[in-house]
Amino acid sequence: MTRREWLAIISAAPLLKAASGPEPPASPVSIARCASYDEDVTAKLATLFDQLGGMEGLVRNKTVTVKLNMTGSPGIRFQGQAPGLTHYVHPKLVGATAYLLGRAGARRIRFVESPWATAGPLEDVMLDSGWNVRSLESAAAGVEFENTNAQGKSKGYARFKVPGTPYMFPAYDLNRAYQDTDIFVSLAKLKNHDTCGVTLSLKNCFGTTPASIYGDNAGVDEPNEKPTAGRQAVLHEGRRQPSKSAPQELHPDSSREPGYRVPHIVADLVAARPIHLAIIDGIESIAGGEGPWIRGIRKVKPGVLMAGLNPVSTDAVATAVMGYSPRAVRGTAPFRTCDNTLVLAEAHGVGATDLKRIEVRGVPIEQALYRYDT
Amino acid sequence: MRALRWGAVLGFLPLLYAAAPQPSDWVPMRWPWSDAASLELLSGTPTNCLLLKTVAPDFVQAAVARGLVTLAVIAPDGDVAGAVRRAMAAKVTGIAIDGDLPEGAAAAVREAAGSAPVIELTTRNRMALGSNAPIIGTYQGVWPGIAVEEDGAKKAAPSGSVWIDTNTGFIRAVRAWGDATLWMANQPPLKTVVTGARYLQVIADAAISGARWVLALDDDFAARLARREPKSMADWKRMADLLRYFEQHPEWRAMQEYGKLAIVQDPAKGGLLSGGILDMIAVKHTPVRPVPRQHLSAESLAGATMAVNVDADALTPEQKEVLSNFTRSGGMLLTGPPGWKDQSPQGDKITLDKAELERLNDIWRDVNSMVGRRNMGVRLFNVSSMLSNLLASADGKTAVVHLVNYSDYPVEDVAVHFPAEYKRATLTTPEGVAKSLEVYPTEEGGGVDIDKVLVCATIKLEQ
Numbered sequence A: 001m002t003r004r005e006w007l008a009i010i011s012a013a014p015l016l017k018a019a020s021g022p023e024p025p026a027s028p029v030s031i032a033r034c035a036s037y038d039e040d041v042t043a044k045l046a047t048l049f050d051q052l053g054g055m056e057g058l059v060r061n062k063t064v065t066v067k068l069n070m071t072g073s074p075g076i077r078f079q080g081q082a083p084g085l086t087h088y089v090h091p092k093l094v095g096a097t098a099y100l101l102g103r104a105g106a107r108r109i110r111f112v113e114s115p116w117a118t119a120g121p122l123e124d125v126m127l128d129s130g131w132n133v134r135s136l137e138s139a140a141a142g143v144e145f146e147n148t149n150a151q152g153k154s155k156g157y158a159r160f161k162v163p164g165t166p167y168m169f170p171a172y173d174l175n176r177a178y179q180d181t182d183i184f185v186s187l188a189k190l191k192n193h194d195t196c197g198v199t200l201s202l203k204n205c206f207g208t209t210p211a212s213i214y215g216d217n218a219g220v221d222e223p224n225e226k227p228t229a230g231r232q233a234v235l236h237e238g239r240r241q242p243s244k245s246a247p248q249e250l251h252p253d254s255s256r257e258p259g260y261r262v263p264h265i266v267a268d269l270v271a272a273r274p275i276h277l278a279i280i281d282g283i284e285s286i287a288g289g290e291g292p293w294i295r296g297i298r299k300v301k302p303g304v305l306m307a308g309l310n311p312v313s314t315d316a317v318a319t320a321v322m323g324y325s326p327r328a329v330r331g332t333a334p335f336r337t338c339d340n341t342l343v344l345a346e347a348h349g350v351g352a353t354d355l356k357r358i359e360v361r362g363v364p365i366e367q368a369l370y371r372y373d374t
Numbered sequence B: 001m002r003a004l005r006w007g008a009v010l011g012f013l014p015l016l017y018a019a020a021p022q023p024s025d026w027v028p029m030r031w032p033w034s035d036a037a038s039l040e041l042l043s044g045t046p047t048n049c050l051l052l053k054t055v056a057p058d059f060v061q062a063a064v065a066r067g068l069v070t071l072a073v074i075a076p077d078g079d080v081a082g083a084v085r086r087a088m089a090a091k092v093t094g095i096a097i098d099g100d101l102p103e104g105a106a107a108a109v110r111e112a113a114g115s116a117p118v119i120e121l122t123t124r125n126r127m128a129l130g131s132n133a134p135i136i137g138t139y140q141g142v143w144p145g146i147a148v149e150e151d152g153a154k155k156a157a158p159s160g161s162v163w164i165d166t167n168t169g170f171i172r173a174v175r176a177w178g179d180a181t182l183w184m185a186n187q188p189p190l191k192t193v194v195t196g197a198r199y200l201q202v203i204a205d206a207a208i209s210g211a212r213w214v215l216a217l218d219d220d221f222a223a224r225l226a227r228r229e230p231k232s233m234a235d236w237k238r239m240a241d242l243l244r245y246f247e248q249h250p251e252w253r254a255m256q257e258y259g260k261l262a263i264v265q266d267p268a269k270g271g272l273l274s275g276g277i278l279d280m281i282a283v284k285h286t287p288v289r290p291v292p293r294q295h296l297s298a299e300s301l302a303g304a305t306m307a308v309n310v311d312a313d314a315l316t317p318e319q320k321e322v323l324s325n326f327t328r329s330g331g332m333l334l335t336g337p338p339g340w341k342d343q344s345p346q347g348d349k350i351t352l353d354k355a356e357l358e359r360l361n362d363i364w365r366d367v368n369s370m371v372g373r374r375n376m377g378v379r380l381f382n383v384s385s386m387l388s389n390l391l392a393s394a395d396g397k398t399a400v401v402h403l404v405n406y407s408d409y410p411v412e413d414v415a416v417h418f419p420a421e422y423k424r425a426t427l428t429t430p431e432g433v434a435k436s437l438e439v440y441p442t443e444e445g446g447g448v449d450i451d452k453v454l455v456c457a458t459i460k461l462e463q
Helices: A003-010 A041-051 A091-103 A122-128 A133-137 A203-208 A232-236 A258-272 A311-321 A341-347 B002-010 B036-042 B057-065 B080-089 B106-113 B168-177 B196-207 B219-226 B230-247 B250-254 B277-283 B317-328 B354-371
Strands: A029-033 A063-067 A108-113 A143-147 A157-161 A171-175 A183-189 A191-193 A197-199 A277-282 A285-287 A298-300 A304-308 A360-362 B028-031 B049-052 B069-074 B094-098 B118-122 B135-138 B181-184 B261-265 B288-292 B306-309 B332-335 B379-381 B386-392 B398-405 B411-419 B424-428 B434-436 B440-442 B445-453 B456-462
Touching: A029 A041, A029 A311, A041 A091, A041 A304, A041 A360, A063 A091, A063 A203, A091 A108, A091 A133, A091 A183, A091 A277, A108 A122, A122 A133, A122 A143, A122 B379, A133 A143, A157 A258, A171 A203, A171 A258, A183 A203, A191 A285, A197 A203, A197 A311, A203 A258, A232 A258, A258 A341, A277 A311, A304 A311, A311 A341, B036 B057, B049 B057, B057 B069, B069 B080, B080 B094, B080 B106, B094 B106, B106 B118, B168 B181, B168 B277, B168 B288, B168 B386, B196 B230, B196 B398, B219 B230, B230 B250, B261 B277, B277 B288, B277 B354, B277 B386, B306 B317, B306 B354, B317 B332, B332 B354, B398 B411, B398 B445, B411 B456, B424 B445, B445 B456
Parallel strands: A029 A360, A063 A108, A063 A183, A108 A143, A183 A277, B028 B049, B049 B069, B069 B094, B094 B118, B118 B135, B135 B181, B261 B288, B261 B306, B306 B332
Antiparallel strands: A029 A304, A157 A171, A191 A197, A277 A304, A285 A298, B379 B411, B386 B398, B398 B456, B411 B445, B424 B434, B424 B456, B440 B445
């Protein structure tokens, strides 16, 4: 990356009007090189954690809930490759996370995801993805799994109110695993997203919404505890409302365009359910979209791992690593047809996108740069 | 009627040479060459039955000298009897009729063939189902593999998995009816590049359900093989290895389809189709036991916990009573929608049209919902690009799970969960792997992990 290119990325901030009020928090972000999953992923991640001040203070004797990114059916593959090599977080990184959190003293480590069109055990989806569930269970004491597409092992849902002025919904009803936790971790993949431009630790949390309430075949009045569809109709397109048991949309006359709706919903969600630790798997991934169902995607090997204690700051750095300005406006890459989720979350006060305020530890952005747009 | 005719046609078989293999052991191939030197390609392969479009006496003599069976391929139109006589004059072992004979032509063919075997490779509709013919065959088949839309995208199945074109449902339905050896004699699609891997998938697609694909090479591959090009020779060897893999295990062919889910269907109707209910269930890897409507009995449902009656109106009162008793004894029964008639192939069309597929999808969704996470014999994970088949020995003490990978990439980290009665598991592959697998406990009983599947793998489970 040339100095001119670097300046172009970090000086994009004036493109957007700064939000009024106190400056949103910024937090250091660590970057490590990791060329493949055959390297010592655990050691690399441990270095990132050390650079962030260690995990003991954050997780010791705590329940830690880790939201994975396992978007789409595990049956749909890109060029026959294991999903962890393309659009899912890789199971080796998941295992490394469990091991290191356990070593740091976490009392319970609960992996959660709302996988595509099922409320069955998350372990089944993992097995269908080629993951070794037994290995994950043995990576640390107290490892659990929960499919958060429905109420699952709990009774009823937890309501997460959006602080301040919500964009889309006043509150969201989620599986109780997101409430019954001390620490919430977003373990994401470094990818483009067809609707949101990029999908990182913030967008990963779109998958916290249960299909039982926000799915295409969600119950009208009450949640459908056996959902079998995705979430296009309610959240992406607003063609119907969530189950009446949950808070309804604030502005039913607002845009139905997914490029508007999804970024705003994500910003709401991460304000309502704060992320304490963001980890981004950029070792191997795909560019051009979030999964094999998006035309024109291609395999990429950025060879990076990232982590940070503020998800907006972490995503800002990750977006820069992908070769974009984290404060780019709608109509410019990567937010060509959508609003900028990072800036929307920043406006909610979740975190800072301004790279000048974010300390990068480990590998500098310009050395980690891997352009997703060719 | 057809069964009787078949019995007459094939009620022969003092074979020409005592040393020649029995029809049930014939490993067939459409042989594209007629020079004796080409027979060298068969060294070390299990192929022992050549289907010859061009019959040259010298070539036949050379083949016989190698202990091979030769069948003259005769088209069913024109002077069929004359063509048969000319072929017999060249001393072929028998005749393969490649298509449907006109009504009444069989007698003339029989007379012309004398005591030689006549194999009919017919449309699916004209197969002699349930006959005592040692070999029944069809030239109609889908070309197995992961289905691709016209725009190049992979076609998704309702499960969110890729859809796999396969003949396995058809083969299972036919084999549930009778013990005849089944030949799939469909040929590679025209104007299509067929990779070596694809040939392996086609061989395995037939073999995992107990049939044999009549090996048929596309022109390009045949030309390259004739020139002994190294790449084509390597592919040829892999094909031979895969054929040998299945031929070395005749016990697999003797095993029965096993599953706690029974599909009651008329093999002569919907069972003849590809892409029907059996194939839909196959994509979900739910072990299923096809029960021909004609064989429906309490015994045929023994051990089943769920049954699907595809065409309810087709059952006799006695057959309906069998299903009533099944439900009274705790079995779950799913019946096709009222008025829905199981379709059968029409002419060259062996798959369902869109409207029928939609209606069948409704049944499929109900089956899926009914089965849920239940273990109907075995549960498989990370197998979206694969098809599987669960077979069990007559005493139930041994079962095998065949896996075929239809993608062009190896599949890693497959998990297999099975009921607790199976204590030991062994993995074998065509590449020569033969090893015991560690059985670990699962909520269903036991489980094993398989590191990698190239094209095919078999897990043997023993009590």
